C-alpha cells in the first residue's frame with residue numbers, strides 16, 4: 001500500500017548488500033557492555049540494530065541523474081524567492097534549514113499569509129521518501145516540485161513568471177542550456193534541478209548511528225532502553241522502520257480532524273481514511289510541532305498519544321493499541337528519539353545570481 005514502484009530509480013545495490021549481512025557483523029563487534037544495561041539477549045539486539053544501518057549510496061532518478069553542477073543550480077533555485085509570484089517566497093521559506101528543513105509552524109504559511117491545510121514536512125532524506133506529500137499524491141520529487149511553484153496558496157507563481165526569472169538571470173539561463181542541451185527552458189526542467197538538489201539533503205551520522213556502529217558510549221542507557229521499547233512493547237517500529245524510521249506507508253493513528261489524507265487519493269479502503277504517510281524520525285527533536293496538522297507540540301505528548309490518546313474509529317490502524325507504558329518507559333522512548341539528530345555542518349546559504 002505504501003510505496004510506488006522504485007523501478008525507475010537506480011537503487012544502491014552496495015547498500016542493500018551491506019544491510020543484509022549487518023546482523024552477523026554486529027554480533028561480532030558489539031562489546032558486552034553495550035547490552036549490559038538492557039534486558040535483552042545480545043544477539044537479538046544485534047539483529048534489531050542491523051535493521052537500522054544507513055545505506056552507502058543515495059538513490060537517483062534514471063531520467064534525471066544527479067551531478068554536482070545540477071545540484072548547485074538546484075540549490076540556488078530552492079532558495080530563490082524570484083520563482084514566486086510576489087518575488088518574496090522561496091521553497092526555503094517553508095523548508096528552512098534552520099528548522100531541519102521545515103518551518104517550525106503548525107501549518108505552512110504561503111503567499112499573502114495564506115495558511116495552508118497541512119504542516120510542512122521536512123525535505124531531509126527525501127531522496128528515499130517517494131511517494132511524496134502527507135497523502136502520497138506525488139510519485140517523484142520532480143513531479144512534487146512543480147506543485148508549490150505554481151500553487152496560488154504557496155508561491156503563487158506561473159510558468160511565465162518562473163521562466164522570466166530564468167531568462168533574465170544569465171547564470172540560470174546559461175546553466176540550464178548547459179545541463180539540458182537542445183531543450184527549451186521549461187518549468188519541468190526547473191523542477192528537475194530542484195529535485196536533484198533535494199536528493200543531496202541527507203542527514204549525516206547521529207549518535208544513534210554511532211551506537212549502531214558499535215560505539216557503546218554514543219547514547220545513554222535510557223536511550224538504549226528506549227530503542228528496545230520502540231522495537232518491542234511500544235510497537236513503534238512496525239511503522240517507523242529502517243534507518244529513516246519510516247515504512248513510507250499510510251496509517252491512521254487516531255489524530256482528531258476531518259482531513260481524509262490518503263483516503264481522498266485512494267477511495268473505498270477504510271484503513272486509508274485519515275491515513276497519512278509515516279514521517280521519518282530523523283532529526284525529530286528539531287522538527288516540532290508534529291503530525292500532518294501540527295497539533296502535537298512535544299515528543300512527550302506524541303508518546304502519550306500512542307499510549308492512550310488516540311481516537312478509536314474503524315480506520316484506526318490495528319498496530320495502534322493502548323500501551324500502558326510507565327513514566328520511565330515513556331522517558332526512555334523520548335530519550336531514544338533525541339539520539340536521532342545528525343551532527344551536520346551548518347548549511348551554507350547560496351549567494352543568488354543577478
Ligand code: HEC
Nearest residue numbers: 091094108109110118119120121132133134145148149154
Ligand atoms: C508556503 C509553504 C511552502 C512552500 C513555499 C513550499 N512548500 Fe513544500 N510543502 C509544504 C507543505 C505544507 C507540504 C505538505 C503538503 C501536503 O502533504 O499536502 C509540502 C510538501 C513538500 C514535499 C514533500 C515531502 C514529503 O516527505 O512528502 C517536498 C519534497 C516539498 N514540499 C518541496 C518543496 C519545493 C521544492 C518547494 C519550492 C518549489 C516547496 N516545497 C515550497 C509547504 C511549502
Ligand code: HEC
Nearest residue numbers: 234236239251255276277278279290291292302306317319
Ligand atoms: C500504525 C503505524 C504507526 C505506529 C505503530 C507508530 N507510528 Fe508514529 N506516526 C505514524 C504516522 C502515520 C504518523 C503521522 C500521522 C499524522 O500526521 O496524522 C506518525 C507520526 C509520528 C511522529 C511525528 C512525526 C512528525 O514529523 O510530525 C512521531 C514523533 C512518532 N510518530 C513517533 C512514534 C512513536 C514513538 C511510536 C511508538 C510509541 C509510533 N510513532 C508508533 C505511524 C505510526
